[in-house]
Amino acid sequence: MATPDRFLPELTGSVSQGAAGNPTVAMIEAAYAHHGLHWRYVNMEVAPEDLRDAVRGLRAVGFRGFNCSLPHKVTVIEHLDGLGESAAVMGAVNCVVRRDGRLIGENTDGKGFLESLQALVDPRGRSVVLFGAGGAARAIAVELALAGAGQITVVNRSVTRGGELVTLLRDRVGTASALVEWRGDHVVPGDADIVINATSIGLYDADARLPVEPASLRPGMVVADVIGNPPRTRFIRDAEARGCRVLDGLGMLVNQGAVAIRFWTGIDPDTGIMRRALEQALGLTGEG
Numbered sequence: 037m038a039t040p041d042r043f044l045p046e047l048t049g050s051v052s053q054g055a056a057g058n059p060t061v062a063m064i065e066a067a068y069a070h071h072g073l074h075w076r077y078v079n080m081e082v083a084p085e086d087l088r089d090a091v092r093g094l095r096a097v098g099f100r101g102f103n104c105s106l107p108h109k110v111t112v113i114e115h116l117d118g119l120g121e122s123a124a125v126m127g128a129v130n131c132v133v134r135r136d137g138r139l140i141g142e143n144t145d146g147k148g149f150l151e152s153l154q155a156l157v158d159p160r161g162r163s164v165v166l167f168g169a170g171g172a173a174r175a176i177a178v179e180l181a182l183a184g185a186g187q188i189t190v191v192n193r194s195v196t197r198g199g200e201l202v203t204l205l206r207d208r209v210g211t212a213s214a215l216v217e218w219r220g221d222h223v224v225p226g227d228a229d230i231v232i233n234a235t236s237i238g239l240y241d242a243d244a245r246l247p248v249e250p251a252s253l254r255p256g257m258v259v260a261d262v263i264g265n266p267p268r269t270r271f272i273r274d275a276e277a278r279g280c281r282v283l284d285g286l287g288m289l290v291n292q293g294a295v296a297i298r299f300w301t302g303i304d305p306d307t308g309i310m311r312r313a314l315e316q317a318l319g320l321t322g323e324g
């Protein structure tokens with residue numbers, strides 16, 4: 037890693053529409069400060085029609101990388117020079133990394149989740165039940181499949197969207213996968229090892245209920261939720277009460293940021309510092 041001039045920071049950031057309120061900047065800049073890196077992370081509002089010019093501009097001023105959030109995760113691909121393995125399978129990019137002058141698209145949504153999960157269980161050969169088939173679910177499912185998960189059951193309300201994900205897992209990664217149409221309370225099979233909420237149910241609503249039969253959650257299962265705000269969702273609380281080991285969405289968000297920092301700077305950041313900065317930015321101090 038080249039030593040940056042003290043008057044000329046290395047630049048990273050985020051492009052999205054609806055950038056206001058994105059707390060990622062607090063977490064990433066806390067890590068840069070903690071590790072004494074003269075790097076900056078800039079949160080940028082970019083409309084879809086301006087994406088091409090924005091990427092050209094970031095390339096021209098030498099950005100080392102940038103996160104890419106809604107609505108640009110798919111459309112950004114045509115402006116890049118290449119894709120990492122999981123981003124290519126998913127067809128979605130949320131993190132761009134400059135490597136040897138080329139902009140390479142990666143996807144850290146699923147990688148952040150996988151890192152959180154691996155602290156509790158190795159998904160290799162495990163049976164997974166995944167609620168949802170949207171962007172977060174796709175990222176998680178592909179990363180789990182690439183990490184050797186034995187079987188992934190996708191439970192989704194829309195059969196079309198759920199079916200697309202199952203086909204992707206089977207055809208592109210060769211993982212055993214099945215679709216269950218979500219109607220009423222889902223009963224989680226007793227042989228499931230890992231159960232994940234990757235829907236938006238629970239976002240900003242600590243009492244929102246995921247349609248899952250709580251009695252089917254058993255001790256020994258690892259239960260995860262992608263919802264980061266609030267981190268202690270009803271699903272997480274129910275799972276804990278049933279004796280499951282749990283992972284909240286804040287951990288996924290922190291690890292996602294840590295993967296990005298590692299890609300951009302080469303250093304392994306302190307995730308405790310990042311989580312505290314994120315909790316503070318979200319006004320969650322003392323929770324989660």
Ligand code: NDP
Nearest residue numbers: 168169170171172193194197235236239262264285288289
């Ligand atoms: P999408 O809109 O792409 O997908 C939403 C999913 O939720 C779909 O599968 C949808 O089902 C399902 N869903 C929504 N409402 C209901 C409902 N009432 N009943 C049943 N299913 C429902 O969203 P994303 O995948 O991009 O994001 C999902 C969540 O993940 C967001 O809340 C986001 O905050 C979180 N997230 C967290 C990250 C983290 O790092 N912690 C990273 C990325 C996302 P259907 O297909 O039937 O419509």
